[in-house]
Amino acid sequence: MADFTGKVALVTGAGLGIGQASALAFAAAGARVAVVDIDGPAAARTVEMVEEQGADALLIEADVTSSADVERMIAVTVESLGGLDFAHNNVGNLGTRALIHEYPEDVFESVTRVTQVSMFLCMKYELRHMVQQGAGAIVNTSSVAGVIGLPGESAYVAAKHAVIGLTKTAALEYSDHGIRINAVCPGVIRTPMTEFFLDGDPEAERAAVARHPMGRLGEPAEIADAVVWLCSEEASFVTGHPLVVDGGHLL
Ligand code: NAP
Secondary structure, eight states: OOOOOOOOOEEESSSSSSHHHHHHHHHHHTTTEEEEEHHHHHHHHHHHHHHHOOEEEEEEEOOOOOHHHHHHHHHHHHHHHHHHOOEEEEEOOOOOOOGGGGOOOOHHHHHHIIIHHHHHHHHHHHHHHHHHHTTTEEEOOOOOOTTSOOOOOOOHHEEEEEEHHHHHHHHHHHHTTTTEEEEEESSSOSSSHHHHTTTTOOOHHHHHHTSTTSSSOHHHHHHHHHHHHSSOOOOOOOOOSSEEETTTTTT
16 A cells, blocks of 8 residues: 655545545545645535545645646645645546537537646646656546547547647656656546436446446546556556556457
């Protein structure tokens, strides 16, 4: 098990789902955690859960598509928690389902901003700090949609492929600064976002489960465990890697 005693982790989109599980997993490993979300009350609930585990948490309400917010989120984390050792950049947006010739251009641009540009902004300001300290580990949330095409999801698929491209490029740019940068590619995970899209429809749920040879959806904690491992010393020779955690979906 990773020992992050004395370390500081920052998680974006930490108000619910995978990000919340990641914040809890970093805390369980001993880290102090910056809990970032655009939804302040959701982030506050995660902060409470982290504190119930006996760890320190800092609530930061921020929009990761805003350069000013991202710069502030890093400054506040370093000032209040004493540093930044690990970052899990986790915000993404599915957008809508439509074929390309009917896909609304404004939605395409908004999915790109939330899912792809946010990763660039987060890494830009995280890396400024990590380069100075000469160490760090970053994990960016991609998806199985970052590895394969999915009809009707062009904006999301393009942005999640871009997350892997950004991750590989960043890994090359910062390996000699002692910084490792990886991606995690979840299959369908049982989060509030997934419940929203399944909309209580048992047929949609059966179809989603059927795509996973393990015969079930993933749990947020199973992605969080992969994120913590990628940040840990156990993964000290792993960088630029898109780690697929998908119950066999892509096989
Ligand atoms: P999610 O529904 O994507 O949301 C997580 C949190 O992020 C929410 O609290 C959300 O607030 C917040 N958020 C949205 N936009 C933000 C912004 N601009 N700045 C800061 N916070 C923002 O949660 P999830 O299902 O756990 O997904 C997390 C990540 O995993 C995403 O990148 C997603 O694409 C990826 N992923 C998920 C699955 C899955 O099956 N769930 C599979 C593969 C990959 P609001 O609720 O107010 O929007």
